[in-house]
Amino acid sequence: MPIPPPPTNWDFALDQVAPGEDLIGVGADLDVSTLYAAYSLGVFPMGIGDHGGPPIGWWSPDPRGVLRLQDLRVPRSLRKSMAHFEVRVDTAFDDVVAACADPGREGRWITPEVASAYSALHDAGWAHSVETWQEGHLVGGLYGVAIGGLFAGESMFHTARDASKAALVALRDLLAADGDPRRLIDVQWRTDHLATLGVSEVSRDDYLRGLPDVLSAPLPRPWA
Template identity: 45%
Template sequence: MTLTPELLLHAYASGVFPMAESRDDPEIFWVDPRQRGIMPLDGFHMSRSLARTIRRARYRITTDTDFTGVVEGCAARDETWISHDIQDLYEALHQQDHAHSLEVWDGTRLVGGVYGVAIGGAFFGESMFSRVRDASKIALAYLVDRLRGAGFSLFDTQFITPHLASLGGQEIPRAAYRATLSEALRRPAAFGVPGPPPPADQLVQRMTQIS
């Protein structure tokens, strides 16, 4: 069966997501973890050091400005699950307004970012990358703020890493995830609704209140 963007959306809505063994692997397999990683949108942990970094306002934040650059930044590792075929599918979903990116810039250089798939009020975070210290943390802080403002209720991170756990990420059982997903899919949300990312001080104030 040929995997299409429509089938990929159906898979996400069913609670599974795709992976490949390597960048050049033509085979795609489906993953359905017993313990699912999520980032509670009311539980992001804004550390004092991250707040200071954001307040310096050294970096410029954009959304959906360089989706391809973010995916390629995430795939540029010795080992990656983002094959060329999977990237093509995400590019197609981006064109359909179902996949989105948030970028972190230092001048004209893309130094970090995160991307994912949106269906209803569920956002399926796929991957993030960082070329400078804390760029991925900055991206996640801005992303959580955007998802909250856009009406999302579920931020799926698939798995939990020490990095995500330090920011408030949690694991929930598969059954609990499916129930949360079902409710989120019925919720209206729009990634672009909040408009441009907020000023640094405003972001820190909002995110500190939920930490």
């Protein structure tokens, strides 16, 4: 069981943030204690400079994109594709982050500073990867932060068709294994693509109202 880090010195209170305002602050640091506190309060970091460069912005979207485990849509074609992948968990965390940070990707935002911060969070037991492999090669995956019943997804990638979607299905199955209904996948923002997979939107107020119950669930067995 990972040990919660010491309290952070930074204040992530959202009571002064206007409805519909996603960016709630700028600055702070990316220490393990800061990241743990932020996710526990419904906040996550992403740089507001070019391609995620500094300064670090802190975000709590309104509305918020969420994926309830029972809502994930797995079409027949994806189920067939999944038979061609080997799924692994936490065997190549830094490689998954590096692939998500590929400078050739459109909309890239993961800087070396961010990658290093999440590597430290992984070492502390709070950040995890779900990976898809073919013939010994990493071909897709995702990474995010797991606290209690929350999995806050950060990014995903694929170099083989359906490889990232297969990782998402594997994540859902991992979270749903013990049947705890409190678990939730946070995807930050709903996109048209994510909507086809079952992602929906909730207001920030509703997200924050339900977050304590989500966090009160135990970590899934592989991460506990």
